[in-house]
Amino acid sequence: MPSDSISPFERVDHEGLAQTIADQIEEMIVSGVLREGTRLPPERELALSMGVSRPKLREAIKQLEQAGLVTVRHGEGTFIADLIGAAMSPALTRLYSKHEAAFRDYLEFRREQECFAAALAAERATDEDCQTLRETVAELERTHDADDRTASMEADVRFHQTVVDASHNSLMVHTMRSIYALMRSHVFYNRDYLRAIDGTGQALLDQHRAIAEAILDAQPDTAAEAAARHIEYVAESFQVHHLRRRREIVASRRRLLLGLGDPF
CATH class of the missing domain: 1.20.120.530 (GntR ligand-binding domain-like)
Structure with missing residues (x-):
């Protein structure tokens, strides 16, 4: 994806802070921009749109996965986890x-x-x-x-x-x-x-x-x-x-x- 393409993700100024990347994705989950089952853009595309390195992005995704906020499916991508579940059985x-x-x-x-x-x-x-x-x-x-x-x-x-x-x-x-x-x-x-x-x-x-x-x-x-x-x-x-x-x-x-x- 070209660097000037429209993206819902903001560029991250602090390259050294994977937590800054994770914080932005967390905020998008809380606000409802990223919903259960939503597939995040491919790693290269997401890193480019946020202006971060792919290793730092992987570190942030790992933090989100450990927190139970995303699910990484090998060969498919990274998805927002089911955080609400069913209202009723x-x-x-x-x-x-x-x-x-x-x-x-x-x-x-x-x-x-x-x-x-x-x-x-x-x-x-x-x-x-x-x-x-x-x-x-x-x-x-x-x-x-x-x-x-x-x-x-x-x-x-x-x-x-x-x-x-x-x-x-x-x-x-x-x-x-x-x-x-x-x-x-x-x-x-x-x-x-x-x-x-x-x-x-x-x-x-x-x-x-x-x-x-x-x-x-x-x-x-x-x-x-x-x-x-x-x-x-x-x-x-x-x-x-x-x-x-x-x-x-x-x-x-x-x-x-x-x-x-x-x-x-």
């Missing part, structure tokens, strides 16, 4: 699918965190954050128009993570990333219940737009209110879907009994 996730109160707790937690994140994002979002947010909304619109359910789910998760990233609160960035991983399960993201009210998903798209617009307009209170309305709508949709499924089960059982000669 598969067994606990299955419990959430069976107990409404637990699922409501999940939404209650998301409501408070996402309101806070949206307000912070409206105050702190950089030009780059705003551009990423616009691109994510455009992706939500494209997947909605195409009625691509899988792509819509991925765009939905990216939207919420983008808002949290724009909050520039490192603890929230890491915590919510683990929470949003749950949205990819059928328990925590189900297009049937999300469309239970309007049938089309248009309301969800409009809610995402409202959150984004408030952030882009730097309106913290409005952003928090829009985030709250979104989660409340999700909770209402879940309830409508759940009650509808109960009625369908009762009706199905009633017809089955009639078919078996139930006198009533």
